Amino acid sequence: MRPVAVIGAGKTPFGAFPDLDLRALAVQAGERCLANGHVSPAQIESFYLGNFAGPSFVGQNHLAPYVSMALGIKGVPATRIEAACASSGSAFFHAWAEVAAGIYDIVMVVGVEKMTSQPTGRVTEILASAGDLTGEIRAGSTFPSLFGMIARRHMYEFGTRKEHLAAVAVKNHAAGALNPDAHMRKTITIEQALAGKPVAEPLNLYDCSLISDGAAAVILAPLERAAEFTEKPVRVLGIAQASDHVALDRKEDITTFPAVRMAGEKAYRMAGVSPQEVEFAELHDCFTIAEIIATEDLGFVKRGCGGPYAMEGHTSLTGERPINTSGGLKSKGHPVGATGVAQICDLVQQIRCEAGPRQVARHSLGLAENLGGSGATCVVSILGAA
């Protein structure tokens, strides 16, 4: 496997955009990415689209050629990958593998989701299709309720408190307020976070990520060719995808995600780094508890210590290991199929030192964790300066 670099990155802002349909969002991100990487559509040799539920949200399927042809990328393999909220993380993983293995040189990945055209109740229903329809969902669960159970158990096992969850929300809103591309740009206080309207106890409104429209794109190339395209290549040091049960009730322990641990261990091994060496990270905070558990599963802290770790400020923009400097899914927004690639764009921005007021001091080694469902798919990527 040869070294691979991200040579271009581009995103739409995340938010509610009634005038932009799924394809328009994907094309906007794709064109920004092509321009950023100084790549012409004709140079793309393979194209991936990460999308979770275009057919359910907007009625459109067969999405990869639908987007690639609109970008002027003709003829080449155009492949859509669906892996719930990890759809574009998985697409990024497969694009990386193609370049690393020498199958192609220049591969593009776009992630996109258009969610706000549906009412919230229907969005919740569509998201629930990433759970097990024959069991947990049939019994009435939704993702807020599944993660509510996870949070409750984490509290029971480790003494995690609502204040810990709220600390994650406050921190991510603080970062998102500084991100011009974030969906919700407002700071909140711990008191506000704790007083949010209940959603699925112990989770309230401020513990839940946003329903957003958006798209993100990156282009990968062999490291040895990166200088042809950009002065600021970013290297993919380690990456892995892992899987586990879709149904929460099939898991032995719901306070940890084996797929996250497996993907993390493989990615660390490939990169030759330890968790402690990771300087900053974008973690999949679909719910505040998910970020807390990710800091544990990825080895930043011991099991059960994720809550205090967040509350003590270690993961804030000026902390020892900033987490979700983009604002995370909580404040930046969570257009499901775009999230995995957007996290990569966020790492690239920090590593290139282009994050403006959110720029972190130590930015040469970043990690992205993209989670699908209640942990059935996870992709962990470790990026660094080339």
Place this chain on the structure above:
Amino acid sequence: MRPVAVIGAGKTPFGAFPDLDLRALAVQAGERCLANGHVSPAQIESFYLGNFAGPSFVGQNHLAPYVSMALGIKGVPATRIEAACASSGSAFFHAWAEVAAGIYDIVMVVGVEKMTSQPTGRVTEILASAGDLTGEIRAGSTFPSLFGMIARRHMYEFGTRKEHLAAVAVKNHAAGALNPDAHMRKTITIEQALAGKPVAEPLNLYDCSLISDGAAAVILAPLERAAEFTEKPVRVLGIAQASDHVALDRKEDITTFPAVRMAGEKAYRMAGVSPQEVEFAELHDCFTIAEIIATEDLGFVKRGCGGPYAMEGHTSLTGERPINTSGGLKSKGHPVGATGVAQICDLVQQIRCEAGPRQVARHSLGLAENLGGSGATCVVSILGAA
């Protein structure tokens, strides 16, 4: 790229199975495939699921780990690919690439679709999501009407007649009647085929493939390791995926599919064979006209000559180049996401000389063509005896 072999293959029958849900079908095909290849679930290093519209047909998304975990395949990357009717052909292409490039040794691909739980009108609507919702579909087109226009234009340009279309239906029903796994096992006469109820003129009921439930699975390995698993490995000699416009109205000429031509040319080049050397084929006869055009686009006959080629018997079981010896999508059935891998299973069966009364005389070099939508995705695979 190293040589790759199919070491195991397994399918469910195709039909309407009210007692088997999507996962049960996928697991049945997967288990037959594992047994056929003498592979244990723990040996699978990467898993692909080809599925078109599980979320719309049965409400279930996040399908790759949903199926892989049920097969006892734990932890490894489990990836769903959606490419309309070419979903599992594309999954097979990506699985092949992983093995050919040396990323993994043992990779499994399952294709599945559960369609009969929805009424026909809703099925047509779901299938239409593989077209362009912002244009052709919004204007009222469905796939029968799109292929109706294609057939009409082919008639106008080349003098193709309804009798030519009917000849394809009669031939495929004749083969399907001999296939114990086919959905519709009955022969029809040319008179019956011509007298079918109109669907979208000039296409009638006998020109349209079936709405079916079913699943198919194969396992790939490096050719050099094939003997560890099977005495009858089948080699992947050439394979390619290509893309084109989703919307029919964006195409310059609707009587030919550029994606089929491109994928065919690449696959022939990789295999080092000419179209004339292909001994038998499984072609994507979603509509009879599609088989006729495929015989032209793949170079078996000149443009415009596909109709007479079928009517003169050259493509029957005892003809010079048997096409759709399984019965094709027309008689075997067309559970959309299963079709691409099912075609591979059908080639494997012939190459292994296991097709019983349908066994063709020359069976050492077979081609499968899997088409998505009205030609936006195509995967062409060429298989031969190892």
